[in-house]
Amino acid sequence: MGVRKAMGGWWRARREAARQDAGMTTSEYAVGTIAAAGFAAVLYKIVTSGAVSGALESVIGKALDAPF
Template sequence: MVRCRLGARFGRGGRFATDQGMTTAEYAVGTVAACGFAALLYKVVTSGAVSSALQGLIRRALGAV
């Protein structure tokens, strides 16, 4: 008898059944963070010092072939 009442009261989702949109919000925050990191990485890679270092590295790699 007690089991039936508890099952009817809390159901499958329990008290936290209303948290349906949390995963969507977490994915949105993760996507925004990834875009911010990509923009920062783009700025670093396209800066003068890093760009010239990468070009030199590629030239040496292609020259060794």
């Protein structure tokens, strides 16, 4: 019976912790969205740069000219 009582206390503590974090999800989504948008902007700048653009065109051109 002692283990069961201890587990009940553990679950109660988990529920209380979950209730206290109820408002955190919106801010976490906002930070994640901003981080993803920033990463996308940096990646776009890299891919559209002259050197990377030329390399991608070369790779695509070689792939299209490959004999089957």
